[in-house]
Amino acid sequence: MNPARSLTSFLPSAQRLGVCALAASALWGATAGAQTQGIYTCVDSKGRRITSDRPIVECLDREQHKLGNTGIVRQVVPPSYTADERAKLENKQRAENEIKARAAEEKRRERALLIRYPNQAVHDKERAEALAQIDDVIAAVNKRETALVQQRKEVDAEMEFYQSDPSKAPFWLRRKLEDSEKQMVVQKRFLEEQAQEKLRINQRFDEELGKLRQLWSPSTAANNAATLKR
Known part of the structure; x- marks a missing residue:
């Protein structure tokens, strides 16, 4: 005789239904766990x-x-893994992620480069404009240099009276001579910096052009060659 059945047989019908439902739920839970x-x-x-x-x-x-x-x-x-093994694995994963990130960044730069310079004519034009800006600055500095040279001649003419003992020259004249020498030094340094800037600009555009020639499609490369022959 089933004890559970004999026990529930003495319970009212509603309670018997509740016990049976509870037993079924427990059985289902055990089965699901397994x-x-x-x-x-x-x-x-x-x-x-x-x-x-x-x-x-x-x-x-x-x-x-x-x-x-x-x-x-x-x-x-x-x-x-052990802590040491896990650290090595994480370092390896980090290095791989950095390589992937650099590759993705390089692809992004290449796409941006192609969008900015669809052909060599556009690239050459921007190079020329960048160099022209530097040339404009150099031209303005050269005009200033001409004025400084003239100013220095005037100072030297006034200092001729004190060639035998420049220390006897008036303070304002010695100060004017000193300022003139400093301005000439600054002028020379600035012109040298502009010359270096032109070199940097050309170097940058040369590097870009080398990369672009690898990225441009064959048809674009052919058009570039035809344009250069004109």
């Missing part, structure tokens, strides 16, 4: 296939597959 537990499987370092209802110690250094009741892989459990 279904979600799964089976772990792996091949150890000796080539043996091992299965277990829990993570396998022999395979902590390698991936383990967690199978469902139908035998389908539901989860891939990664290897368990």
